[in-house]
Amino acid sequence: MAWGEFKDTAAERRLFQRRALVMLVFVILLMSGLLARMYQLQIVEHEIYTTLSDKNRVQVQSVPPPRGLVYDRNGVLMAENRPVFSLTIVPERAGSMDETLARLGGILDISEEDLDRFRKRLKEARRPFQEIPLRYDLAEDEIAKMAVHRHEFPGVEVEAELVRYYPHSELTAHALGFVGRINREELQRIDPVNYAGTNYIGKSGIERFYEDVLHGSVGYQHVETNARGRILRVLERENPVPGEDLQLHLDLRLQSKAHELLEGRRGAIVAIEPSTGGILALASVPGFDTNKFVTGISVADYRELSESIDKPLFNRALRGQYPPGSTIKPMMAVAALDSGVTTRDRQIWDPGYYQLREGGRRYRDWKRSGHGWVDLMDSVAESCDVYFYEIAVEMGVDTMHNYLSAFGFGEDATLDVAGALSGLLPSSDWKRAVRNEPWYPGDSVNMGIGQGFFLATPLQLATATALVANRGEWVEPRLLKDIRGDRSVSEFLPKGTHNPLTLKNPDDWEYVVDTMEEVMHGTRGTARRAAEGASYRMAGKTGTAQVFSLGQDEEYDAEEIRERLRDHALFVGFAPADDPQIAVAVIVENGGSGSGVAAPVARGLFDAWLEEFPAEEVARLVGKSDHNGRAR
Structure with a gap:
């Protein structure tokens, strides 16, 4: 039988057609799926993948x-x-x-x-x-x-x-x-x-x-x-x-002058413009290079600064809390006059010491032989401690606290100075809370001359001095003078909260200013040498603050005491006395004498602000005028 008789061509064709149809359907389904996915990606999810693509590229x-x-x-x-x-x-x-x-x-x-x-x-x-x-x-x-x-x-x-x-x-x-x-x-x-x-x-x-x-x-x-x-x-x-x-408000010339006057010493200077409260100089010496801190100071450089015995990183002007010493006496005089504890004519006998009771502890005057009979004018001019011992005890701590707080002590009264401390203005409540002890009359004795628990910063002393210069009108100290743009300074400065310090007799302000003038220009004023040859009248008060306490019968001898245990030298003042343009507070750590060390520093600032800088400005304007004239 021939081979071709067994081959079913029709059946094979039908089988092939069925298989081809299945493959066609499979291909069509596959293409449909691909087309659907392309539609999903390119049309439906276009925004998503465009964003992802841009995220890789943009x-x-x-x-x-x-x-x-x-x-x-x-x-x-x-x-x-x-x-x-x-x-x-x-x-x-x-x-x-x-x-x-x-x-x-x-x-x-x-x-x-x-x-x-x-x-x-x-x-x-x-x-x-x-x-x-x-x-x-x-x-x-x-x-x-x-x-x-x-x-x-x-x-x-x-x-x-x-x-x-x-x-x-x-x-x-x-x-x-x-x-x-x-x-x-x-x-x-x-x-x-x-x-x-x-x-x-x-x-x-x-x-x-x-x-x-x-x-x-x-x-x-x-x-x-x-x-x-x-x-x-x-x-x-x-x-x-x-x-x-x-x-x-800061004046770089005055700032430089302050550093120059304190060169080689440790201390601080704060200068304020009484009419505006603008801080003209805020110097703490020694200083340091702030540029080293911007991108990160090295360990070695920071260790050198932080371990230095002179503490250049410490801001003495804002955070240095010192006993104000006798610089507080003009403010105490205001308190005593206004509270009725003393009068301008009242005289007190100063034998060189003060006793709360006969036979009790002797609180010594800086002048061991005493000042004799003194009134309030004499006691400020000569810095008689005994007078202020007595009126402090008579006023009591509560009266002193109320008046001194009105001068800005015990608080940060500035508007835009970051990091300022509040010092310590003690009260009977404070002592009871902190030390669990009552307030003793001896505490008032010490407080009367700015010693004891009382602590103030140079900025606070300058603020209180500016208040005296303004005769009781409060203008809170500030650094910001202007913003170079369309925005107002008032947008950024906090509002002042202090009311004027109004006295029962407003003439007492002038009297207290007169006592401070006597310090500078009187024949027995403690700072008369610093004011010699001045073409203007200035008002001031010297101060000396003890770094450690002496026993009752011990006498202070600066030559025998280690330099860093010597008294701090202080001075507060303003000039001109009748139209104040600048008020300053100066402290020279371990400087000793306020009259011999701190007062001349303040005189240098007064001269620079009132005479040197205006003369330079006139010379500059004259030179500019001459130059323009030649150019024409």
């Missing part, structure tokens, strides 16, 4: 605002911004961090301190894809090296940023303060949106108090990047709003 970066500048009252720049090139790393893009750091160390000089600081910040909370600085202030050759090896380090960039710089850092350290890197605690309380991209924040002084004003508002830019994350071009940009520029 990134939103924050643009930190330039920090506002700070000027003195004459327009001299005291805080500016300068460009600094830093080496930064974005950890999310850098890959193996240990390997990256090791390779970078072979190209640049990276100290162990830089590495420790970087690793510490790497562990701190931060925003995703935020760069972390590794090295600051790169030199030109270091920037060139990184440019050559740039392609080898994904996530590593040389970034230019504006960094705070203080041209007169040691002069303005304690008044302006400084900025520094944002730490973990600050990161928790700042606005994360407005501070995106900002690495620095005010740490102290004006920089801290006016942080919100100086910082500005953040900007943004959309940038196109390659696969390694490097920026190819900027697609869109919203510029940041720079911080406001501030002008302070």
Whole structure:
């Protein structure tokens, strides 16, 4: 039988057709699925994948605002911004961090301190894809090296940023303060949106108090990047709003004069313009270079500052709490007159000591032989302690506390000075609460001459002196004078809360000012030598504050006492007496004599403010006029 008789061609054709149909259906279903998926991806989910694509290619970066500048009252720049090139790393893009750091160390000089600081910040909370600085202030050759090896380090960039710089850092350290890197605690309380991209924040002084004003508002830019994350071009940009520029009452010339007068000593000077409350000088000596703190001070430099016996980091003007000594006597005189405890004519016998009861402890006068019969004018001019011992006991602690608090003691009365302490104005309630003891008459004796528990800062002494200069009118001390823009100063300064100190007899203000003039110009005034040859009248009061206590029968001998245990020298005053333009408080630590050490310092400030600086201004204007005349 032939082979062809067994082949069923029709059946094979039907089988092939069925299989082809199945494959066709399968292919159609597969194509339909692909088309449906393409529709889903390209039409239905187009926005989603476009966004994801752009996210890989386009990134939103924050643009930190330039920090506002700070000027003195004459327009001299005291805080500016300068460009600094830093080496930064974005950890999310850098890959193996240990390997990256090791390779970078072979190209640049990276100290162990830089590495420790970087690793510490790497562990701190931060925003995703935020760069972390590794090295600051790169030199030109270091920037060139990184440019050559740039392609080898994904996530590593040389970034230019504006960094705070203080041209007169040691002069303005304690008044302006400084900025520094944002730490973990600050990161928790700042606005994360407005501070995106900002690495620095005010740490102290004006920089801290006016942080919100100086910082500005953040900007943004959309940038196109390659696969390694490097920026190819900027697609869109919203510029940041720079911080406001501030002008302070501070006069850099007077600030420099204060440092010059205290050179080689430890102390503080605060000068206030009585009519405005503007702080003209706020000097604490010695100072320090604030620029070292901006990008991070080295361990060695910080140890040198913090361990120095002279304590340059300590702000004596705001945080130094000292017994005010006899500088408190004009304020005590106001209290005694207004409370009726004494009169202008009342005389007291001063044998050189005071006793609460016959045979009791003798509270000595600074003049061992005594001053004899003295009235209130004499007691201020000659700084008679016995007179003030007696009126202090007669007034009692509550009366003294009420009047002295009206002068701003026991509180921070300033409007915009960050970090000022309140001192200690004792009261019977305070002693009972803190020491669980009653107030004794002997405590009032000590308080009457600014000793005992009583503590005040140089800023408080200057504030109280300005109140006397203003004859009871309160103008709270402030640093901010103006904002260079459209915004008003009143938007940022707190409102003053002090009422005028009104006396039953307003003429008592003039009388107390007369007693302070007698200190400077009287034949027996304790500071008469400091006022010799002056072309104007000044009012002042010297003071000497004990650093340690003497026994009842011991006599003070400065030559036999270690220098740092000697008395502090103090002075408060204002000038001219009839139209005050400047009020000052001076303390020279362990200086000894207020009349011999502190008063001449104040005289130097008075001369500079009232004569030297105005003469320089006239000469400048005359020179400018002559120059313009020749030009014509």
